[in-house]
Amino acid sequence: MSNKYSVDTKKAPPGSITFSDMSWNRTGSWRYLKPAFVRKVSPCNEACPAGNDVEGFMFLAGEGRYQEAVEKILEESPFPGVCGRVCYHPCESSCNRRTLDKAVSIQEIERFISQYEPGCYPQPGQARQERVAIVGSGPAGLTCAYHLAKLGYCVTVFEKEKALGGMLRLGIPAYRLPRRVLDGEIERILSLGIEVKAGCRAGQDVSWQDLMSWDAVFAAVGAHHAVPLGIPGERLEGVLSGTAYLAALNMGRPVGLGERVAIIGGGNTAIDCARSALRQGSRPIVVYRRTREEMPAIAAEVEEAAQEGIQIEWLTSPVSLRGTNGRVTGVECVRNRLGEPDEDGRRRPEQIPGSEFTIDVDGLITAVGELVDLANLPENLLTNRGAIKIDSWGRTSLDRVWAGGDAGTDPRMVVHAIAAGKRAALSIHATFEGQDLVELEKRVRVGPNGHISMRRYLAADSPHQILISETVKPEDINLEHFELVGRVRSRALEPKDRITGFQEVNPGYDEQSAHQEARRCFHCGSCDLCGICFRFCPDLAIKMGDEPGTNRLNEFYCKGCGICAQECPRSAIVMERET
């Protein structure tokens, strides 16, 4: 036997030491279990209504591949810059990293990535004959248009306002969502060749009957009518709705409010109104009937409002409005205490007798909810609790009519509107293609409780990647391989500098911060090429790939011990019975 190493047998060591390699010993023959490199569902991916591959773009961001990261987002959502700023980020609430230190700051990273232009621009698909009318250019309408155009459809968007964007433009102040960001993303969507009819209100400038002659209609008309307070004095001069106030302001026709302004409500509209009024020179006071705990507004927004010195009267309800010469001068209020939970689980406010007091005001904004304009919908369209009735695929009671977003029964959040737009696009497409939606649902859903992924629909994932519809739980993570690393703080302007105008409050991460924060991602259920399987394998039977999902097994030597699966920090290896 020829040895690679020459040995002086007289000097041979006392213990057993090899002097030739051991490759003859094909330990793979001992195996009855075999590791499979899989991709499970990360909780952030499952939680994202827009179906984003959060884990995937975290990997790319962590590698400094920001252009590819934005391309990945654009596969699912045309609005990374919008969601990176105004989303309520359910991804972060579900992040497994919470069990170690703090959730990854996914939103800030998405926002950072969004400033990159994709190297490969979204392209319209091969042209199809069907024409689709989309009513409303909010996040639902534009997302639907975007995906349909990418699938090759001829799409026309009808918008009652002169400018596109719906609530993104009318409702969200520029200090949260700068207009250049919104304009840029809308422009990118329209570059797919989408026809736009702006200033054209369905039901007035174009009849629903005409629209029904199109091959498909997506009604994403939003909810723009304010819910009245239902107390005396609402018709006084100086009282206006939050939606009207914000729309006027955001369309460049600001309304003067006077010095002291009360805002009634506890949702995002209320906080947006208060902070906008502050920036217009007023002294706003928010009146909310429950406590901060029950407040539906995004907590960070409430926090920022408080930093800016906005007064919030908790546990307070307006009883009536007082006026002089037809103009509002005060709001009579009563204090509440919290009673039993109501049907949505939040504790119901109960008025405390004798606690009445008055707030003197020069103006008052109502922001206690928005309604769909039901009077201006196609005939015979069924509604449900003040919104268009839809099924799980966004189909309405009328043939060839889909609906979604605020106008449908979806949660009234931007990201749910984006989800509704995508759902309608895929539903319309599948209907034209004659595909079974029940079967389709199984294929395109990200995890057992997840949302629709276009990437899954288009089967864009590597054919080598084994996708498993199982969500990674905190206990599946091997925390031994992670160190405590604090969340990178975002840079917010000082409150005194914010309130001088409508400049963006949070300038976002710089590159170093974004990169550092992205590296905190656990990559639950997905390989990130950390190499721990390779290092722990006693048989050197793992060959590392260049991209996630390309690690390979050397079957001659893997003896199926399972150490790789046990050690994998992210639960992306499973042991399977040898076949």
Next chain:
Amino acid sequence: MKKVLMGDHAVSYGVTLSRAQVIAAYPITPQTFIVEELSEMCADGRLDGRFIMVESEHSAMACVIGASVAGSRVFTATSSHGLALMHEMLHWAAGARLPVVMANVNRTLGPPWNILCDHSDSMSQRDTGWIQFYVESNQEALDTIIQAYSIAERVRLPVMVNLDGFFLSHTAEVVDVPDQEQVDAVLPPYSPEFKLDVADPHTFGAICLDSNFMKMRSGIQEAMDESGKAAIEVDNDFKEIFGRHYDVVEPYRLDGAKTILVTAGTAASTSRVVVDAFREKGEPVGLLRIRMLRPFPFAQIRSLLREADRIAVIDRSISYGLSGGLATEIRAALYGTEGSHPPVFGYIAGLGGKDLVPEAISEMISRCQKGQRPAREDLWIGVKS
């Protein structure tokens, strides 16, 4: 330089002076002070070594085995249940012929729960291929650590230095701490001809199913024989530099002794006082302290004990169903001598920290002087009745 040191800290100084490079340990009373001090020595730079925290004694031994294969001088310390948990790895260290040095601070095993001294922990590991020393003082503990590295690296076997829990580990004595230069003179750096090295790849501990296995096993036994000689050589070198030295067995007033006490560890110190008392009364009693238990010093024991009339062995452990381990081995040694040999009275005493007071040792001598032969192989002293 003279310092007042507890036995545990004397060991720590011995390890640092030996320039150990990798230390892995898991704490257990009464050993903990050793590695606690070493961790601080590593942290503050007094020792240029890596201290590795591990999750068990099994891992501690596995870790130093790995470091030793990679060519480092290594150390660990343990006691009692910790040593028991290492058992598998003790075989590995010896089978792989690695010069690992370990301090074992003798403590009994539970239950009943007990953290105090006896020798049942190390006596249970006699068959693992480790050289074993039992020391009597803190000075000897420090010195034996240094000698242990010399012996281990010459014969390629691991060495266990045993010191009595609390009697030495937690008791302060004056210790002459040698100068580093002097230690360097007797202990050159460790540099094995084969070690884990990516530039020269070998598999260590690889499979071996043929007669080479028998050869490697007999090689361990040969190395044990060699280590008996190496211990004497190393001690001679040590004596030259430091003026102190330690025999593998230490006779005390054996001239004309008719009754000879045999024991190991701190019981020898008490025994010396008792021997002196008997000698004052004109009774020919002597003492033989066993310092090196593995390899067992057959030759020295035979020549020193064969002329006695009675032998009383004090064991701080018992092999249940047989007798005290030391007594059994003394009997085995004498069985190999020509002609008749003296009866061996095997006393079991001082278990679980029970004090071995002079009165108890006197009782053993008196009892064995009365009987022709022992009534049993095991004679218990100090059992609550």
